[in-house]
Amino acid sequence: MRGEDQATMSHDARAQGTPDGRPSPGGTGRERRGGPRKRRRGLRITLAVLLVLLLAAGGTVYWLYSRLDGNLTGVDIDKALGDDRPEKPPTSGQNLLVLGSDSRAGAENKELGGGGYAGGARSDTAMVVHIPEGRSRAVAVSIPRDTLVSRPECTRADGSTVPAANRVMFNSVYAQVGPACVVKTVETMSAVRIDHYLEIDFAGFKDLVDAIGGVTVDVPQDIHDKASGLDLTKGPHRLDGTESLAYVRTRHGIGDGSDLGRIGLQQQFLLALLSEVKSQDLLGSPAKAYRIAGSATRSLTTDEGLASLTSLAEFGRSMNGVDPGTMETIMLPVAYDTQDPNRVVAAQPQAGDLWKAIREDRTIPSSAKKPPATGG
Secondary structure, three states, X not given: XXXXXXHHHHHHHHOOOOOOOOOOOOOOOOOOOOOOOOOOOOOOHHHHHHHHHHHHHHHHHHHHHHHHHHHOEEEOHHHHHOOOOOOOOOOOOEEEEEEEEOOOOOHHHHHHXXXXXXXXXXXXXXXXXXXXXXXXXXXXXEOOOOEEEEEOOEEOOOOOEEOOEEEEEXXXXXXXXXXXXXXXXXXXXXXXXXXXXXXXXXXXXXXXXXXXXXXXXXXOXXXXXXXXXXXXXXXXXXXXXXXXXXXXXXXXXXXXXOHHHHHHHHXXXXXXHHHHHHHOOOOOOHHHHHHHHHHHHOOEEEEHHHOOHHHHHHHHHHOOOOOHHHOEEEEOOEEEXXXXXXXXXXXXXXXXXXXXXXXXXXXXXXXXXXXXXXXX
C-alpha cells in the first residue's frame, strides 16, 4: 500500500467497536473521500485459490512436486480455536478462507509494496470460498477490509490472550492477533465453519502470474492511478505479474476511491486467472507446472490440513469439476456506518441471508447480492 493506504492503516488501528451482537458480516467503508511455522505472509486471494485448482489441473503429475513440500507453511487452526466453533454441516460442502495481506516481509515484498512502508501486515483481501456438495461449482464472497466487526477473544501464538472487542476493523485482526483469530472472527460473524485457510503474499502473486505467462483482463474503464502506477485504457489487456498486482490493488482509479470499488476488479481478475490456468496444458508441460507450483508454494501459508503438496493436490483434484466460468463472485452486503462514513457494517437482513445459504449449502438468494453500499 502506498500514500493514502498508509494513513488509513494508522486510522484503522484506532477504530474499535462492532455492530449489534449478532453475527456481523462486515463491510468496507469508503476510504477517505477527499482524498506457528513461519513463512512469508500472503497478499492475494486469487493466487491461493489458483494453486488449489492448478494442482488439480496437474492431476497425475502432482507427485513431481514432492520436493516442494518444504516450501509450505502450516498454521494449526484447529488447535488454536479448540471446540468452540460452528458445527460442521451435514453435507460434503467445503468452506475456505482465502486471505491476502499487505506484508512487506522480505526485500521483494517490500519493493512491490511501495518501499518505505514500515507498518505490520494486515489482511488486504479476504474471501470465503464455498464449494457446495458435489464440487461442480463455487461461490466466492469478498469481505471488505474496512468492515467493522466484533472480534472474539483470541489467543496469540505465544499463548497470550487478546480480549474481545467491538467495532474493530476487519483488516486489523490479522496484524493484532494473527491468522487463527481471523478465522475465528469470520466464523463468529457468519456462523459458517471454515474448513481450510490459504494465504499468499505480494511476491508470490507477481511470480505466479509471470510463471503462467500473464493474464488477460477486460478493463471496464480507463484507470489512471498515480498511487499504484497503473495506467490502462478501457478494453482487453494482457497483464504481467507487476501490472496484475497493481490492478487488483488499485482503488484510487476506480469507483469512489474506496475498497468497495476495487473488490469488483479483484473478483474479475480471479475468474480470468483461473480460466487462464484451466486453458493451459499443464499435463503436457510438467516443467512449466513445476515452475508455477514452485512460485506459489514459496509464498503460501495454509492450515495444517493442507500443509503438504500431497494434501493440496488431493484437495485440488477433488475440485477439478469446478468451472471458473460458473464460479459466482459476491461482495458481502454492507452499508455505510452511521458513525463513520469511511467504514461499513454488515447490511441486514441481506448479509444474514447470505451466510445462512452458505451454511445450508443452498443457492444464494438474489436479495443477498444487492448491498446498500457499492463503492460506485
